Amino acid sequence: MKKIIYALILPLVVVSGLVFANREINDETSRKAAPKPLTAAEREAGMKKWKATPEGIKYTKWVASPAGKKVFAGIAKIRKNINDYTNMEAVVTSLSLPPGSRLGFGVMARINGDDYIVKFEPEKSQLEQLQSLKVNDKIIIRSHNVSHAPKYSYPIISGEYVERDSKVIFKRVPRKDGC
Structure with a gap:
């Protein structure tokens, strides 16, 4: 009987040791894999190098163009609301995004006289309520993020909270992985 118990415990001890050793190896590799953040000089050099590429030149020209200036002016108008995560009153102007856009589900809205793309990342259960929006609906938007892209003539607001008629x-x- 003792031999059977020893025969069962011995593989258990060996497997436990291997699992524990493997965990230590994985911890060491994950610690080494984290890259160091770039210094300001390295970032500046990288940005300068990128601006010399065809994409960088195209982006620089877009920023200086009237369309780019209009986008940045629109971003500046709502920057305080974005930073403070406060309400922005908007009117839905279109239920579709500009042709060729790849932003997913979104609408066009006018805030303080400027047009913006408001994009959403809805769950399936939230999609029905968003699709009930109509042109000229007055909504309240809150967001932490506004972005831009040379492909679009409008600033892009990531919609995080939308209210219509106090509802x-x-x-x-929030994403489950914490990001």
């Missing part, structure tokens, strides 16, 4: 119709669900 919440969309609230972004």
Whole structure:
């Protein structure tokens, strides 16, 4: 009987040791894999190098163009609301995004006289409420992020909270992986 117990415990001990050793190896590799953040000089050099590429030249020309200046002026108008995560009153102007856009689900909205793309990343359960929006609906938007892209003539607001008639119709669900 003792031999059977020893025969069962011995493989258990060996497997436990291997699992524990493998975990230590994985911890060491993950610690080494984290890259160091770039210094300001390295970032500056990288940016200068990128601006010399065809994409960088195209972007620089777009920033200086009237369309780029219009986009940056629109971003500046709502920057305080974005930073403070405060309400922005908007009117839905279109239920479709500009032709050729790859932003997913979104609408066009006018805030303080300027047009913006408002994009959403809805769950399936939230999609029905967002699709109930109509042109000329007055909504309240809150967001932490506004971006731009040379492909679009409008600033892009990531919609995180939308309210219509004092009822919440969309609230972004945080990602489960923490990012």
